[in-house]
Amino acid sequence: MKKILIIGPSWVGDMVMSQSLYRELKQQHPDSSIDVLAPAWCKPILSRMAEVDNAIEMPLSHGDVKLAERYKIGKSLRTKGYTHAYVLPNSAKSALIPFFAKIPTRTGWTGESRYGLLNDIRPNKKAFTFMAERYVALAHPKAEMRDSSSLGGLTNIPWPVLQLDNTLVRATANKFNLGLELPVVGLCPGAEFGPAKKWPTAHYAELTKLLIDNGYQVWLFGSQKDAETTSDIILQQPDTHQDKIVSLAGKTSLEEAVDLLSLCQYVVSNDSGLMHVAAAVGCHVIGIYGSTSPSYTPPLTDQVDIINTDIECRPCFKRECPLGHLRCLKEISPTSVLRKIIHA
Structure with missing residues (x-):
């Protein structure tokens, strides 16, 4: 039986997409066990993955090398009996723990001087189009x-599917006093990567008004860093709309x-981690791309x-x-986004 350790990514979206690997491994080896070593914030995502x-x-x-501590962690994992490790980040430090854990097969893409740390190293990452x-x-x-065609294309691989408990979902909605009398559109106006991924706040505010005018309620999602943006969106709404936005x-x-x-029936999102979460829980996603590309x-x-x-200048990935x-x-209008919802 395969006993697998995954060195997971450090971004929400990447962690969601990594489930494609876990699902593939489980399809190939149904009796295998999969553990994922990842930052603490990842646990809520990983707890919703049946394969983990x-x-x-x-x-x-994320930025710490701390060789002695990585050795200590790796040594502590030797008793787990892992047979395979898959290292998803590209850095050399991310490959140290499986090496110190003496896991027999250590797989990953060519990265920062990882020869020796990985013994099943893959050299042709860029031959595969999508993450x-x-x-x-x-x-x-x-x-x-060899390349993407070896997998049969993106539609031929397992996609992320996060598990839901309907009782827990209802309890969460009740906790925040959220009703479902009106259809819900979720908006995710933040982007951890930077402002070149963020559709203007004024555009989100205008879209919010248009959605409420058309019979929807709007829920605004994000981290504490996005609270100022969501507050601005709410402040730009007329008094008659305030009870339909949170x-x-x-x-x-x-x-x-x-x-x-x-x-949420629909989720409008910048290219962010929450966009990938929304996709994995079955929402109709409207993804707004600025400096980045859906081709990856x-x-x-x-x-x-x-x-x-x-x-002509996009995508620049800045x-x-x-x-x-x-x-x-700026040239993506709120009405163009609205049409994807009211004419869907």
Whole structure:
């Protein structure tokens, strides 16, 4: 039986997409066990993945090397009897713990001087178009994985599906006094990556008014960092709309956000982690792309509309607009987004 340790990614969206690998491994080896070593914030996501047996908290922060501590962690894992490790981040430090744990087979893509730390190293990551494909390709023998066509394309790999408990979902809605008398549109106006991913707050505010005018209620999602943005959106609404909009930014745990997103018929989101969560709980996702591209990290769902401009300077993959105009986002009108909902 395979006993697998995954060194997980550190971003919400990447963690959601990594489930494609876990599902593929379980399909190939139904009796295998899968543990994921990841930051503490990942546990609410991992707890919703049926394929994951244990989430092991990574005590070191994303940028820490701390060789002695990584050795200590690796040594403590030797008693677990892992037969395989899959290292999803690209850094050399992320490959140290499986090496110190003496896991016999250690698989990952070529990264920062990882030869020796990994003994099943894959050299052709860029031959796979999508991040989810790159994860899934690691589950297959190296000789069989030439490029995306080896997997049969994005639609031929397992997509993330986060588990939901209807009783818990209802309890979460009750906790925040959220009713379902009107259909719900969730808005995710934040982007941890940077402002070049953020559709303007004024556009979100205008979309909110249009949605309420058309019979919807609006729930605003995000972290505490997004609370100022969501407050601005609410302040721009007329008094008659205030009882049909609520900001949940910074008020929910990540697990509660998963539950509440599942109650939304539509979710409008920047290219962010919550966009991928919404896709994995069955929402119709409307993804707004600025500096990044759906050609690498699209929401993995059949219910999706991607909106972006075609100006010549995108995608630049920058955190801030290098030309200072942010046209790639400003030129996406609220009415163009609304049409994806009221004419769906």
